[in-house]
Amino acid sequence: MWLEIGLVILGIVALVSTVNFVLRKLLKIEKEKKDFFAVDYANERHRKIDQWVRWGWMLVSTIVIFMVFAEELPIIFYLLLFIAWIATDAFVRAYFQWKHSEQPKQAILTLSEMTVWISAVTLVIYFDIFNFLTGV
Known part of the structure; x- marks a missing residue:
């Protein structure tokens, strides 16, 4: 199963x-030069908001994972939370790219990336690709 997920x-x-x-x-969007795991912030306010989003994600994610395993709730709760996090993170990044960066067209790439990830997770949920919902 891990091979399939990978x-x-x-x-x-x-x-x-x-x-x-x-x-x-x-x-005709220029490619940004950045490190693989680097997070590029448009300004200090963007950095602070992004950190709040990430810490909030970690807290809520920990609680939901505990509920999934301890309460035997369906894993779909975690996947829906993951979709919400992807959307929140992308909208915050796209907003600051559009309004406060030197290359506002980067926001288009951020939103397209978000769309692909959300579509993929939604398809995994809808078609129950890994049998998360049926438990088989």
């Missing part, structure tokens, strides 16, 4: 990279 994630990353490449070419 392959799905690898496929999503490949799709995100392809969509970003195509949008960069179509919209």
Whole structure:
């Protein structure tokens, strides 16, 4: 099962990279030079809001994971929380890219990446790809 999950994630990353490449070419968006795990903030306010979002995600995520395992709730609760986090993080980043960065078109790439990730997680939930909902 872990191999399947890894392959799905690898496929999503490949799709995100392809969509970003195509949008960069179509919209003539310059590629930003940044480290792999680097987080680039538009300003100090963006950094603070992003940290609040991440800490909130960790807190709520820990509680939901505990509820999934201890209370035997369906894992779909965690997946829905993951979708909410992806959307919140992307909208915050896109807003600050659009309003406060030197390259406002980067917001388009951020929102397209969010759309691909949310679509992928939604399809995993809808088609129950890993049998999370049926428990088989």
